[in-house]
Amino acid sequence: MRDFLHCRSVLLAVLVASVASAKDREPQVRNVTFPHRPDQVARPVYVAGEIATVLHFEQNVDPARTKMEGWEGRFEPLGVAGQSVVIMPLHDLTPEDRLPLVVTLVDGTQVPITVTADKDNVDHQVNLFWNPETVKYLRADLESALGRERRYREENERYERERKSPDHALAALLSSGAESQTSLIFRRRYIYNNEGQTDIGMTVYSGRGKVAVVIKIKNHLDRLWNLSQVRLTSATDFWHPFSKTRECAVTMEPHSIPPGDTGVVAIVADKGAFTSESGGLEPLALQLIRDDGLVEAFVKLEPSLARQ
Incomplete structure (x- = not known):
């Protein structure tokens, strides 16, 4: 048979x-700190179909000058309100999909973002900071460092378990x-x-x-x-x-x-x-x-x- x-x-x-692949990915709230000006390097944001991803900035966003290329038919129109931008994909993306998004703040600062996908994670919220003199930046930087340390420790523990299996x-x-x-x-x-x-x-x-x-x-x-x-x-x-x-x-x-x-x-x-x-x-x-x-x-x- x-x-x-x-x-x-x-x-x-x-x-x-x-x-299930999209829904089973681990949702995350992530802090992104910029060591240099925020317009110099595009940061990736990981999305999944029918799951909203919120980008939160230090200043209000200019809706008229915030645009994403190639969104038609694949995303709902960007939601822009106050200091936040909401991205809602209609379907899953693959890691090879990389759509450029430029967020313009009310003071004219442009923040380039690359909208893509990751097989393991989905960004539910991304907080972006670039003024190292603020308490929020320092707190976000510390939380990111602690998160990396935790992930490295968990990964080493997994490798150790697999080595003995x-x-x-x-x-x-x-x-x-x-x-x-x-x-x-x-x-x-x-x-x-x-x-x-x-x-x-x-x-x-x-x-x-x-x-x-x-x-x-x-x-x-x-x-x-x-x-x-x-x-x-x-x-x-x-x-x-x-x-x-x-x-x-x-x-x-x-x-x-x-x-x-x-x-x-x-x-x-x-x-x-x-x-x-x-x-x-x-x-x-x-x-x-x-x-x-x-x-x-x-x-x-x-x-x-x-x-x-």
Whole structure:
């Protein structure tokens, strides 16, 4: 029995994953301080479809001289009131989308902004400061430094956990092409083309208490191929945006795939991932989602793959 569904047959999953990808990103209130004049360097602002992003400045904004290029059909008209500018995208952007926005303050100061997207974060509010003599600037600078320190610490802790994890070690071996150095048993392979954008080769392995999937991606896009999410859920409700995701180890080589190149994503899950809320075993659905929300690969995994 074929347990693989071609990407065309999971169009609903593509649409849901695209929406979930935007909604699941971590919202943030961010302070931006300018070491020099605010008109010298364009700062990025990260947006997502149907989510409002507020830019807050130290002075009132001139609505007549605040404009964004290429917004028609993709954004609602800019909302400008007092010291704030509201950006509302109608649809998701990709990191390759970079729309120039120039905010002009009432004193004539122009602040260039690049409106783009990030696969992990959405700016709900961005506070911009450029007068280092003010208390607000100093407080924002300190908060930014503390935030960076916290993120670095969390990232180091995650790397340390992954370094000690057998599943991540196994995924690293698989992503480097060293399948023969593992005890995994080949079960099935799928090869297909996603409408000329990518060639996908997917191999499913059975292990002792483990299941592994190795996905090779040939990038035919004219941009970098970036991974947004590996989504492992129950096969009965994979299409639902709030379905519970199961833990798995993921390794990708390289981190981004240049046009014309090939990359590998290796996924390893423990047999415990197949345990349902009622305590029984259930099949899982694995989705590989790239940064623009497209489901590049989909496969159903049976509990028997994680053999005793």
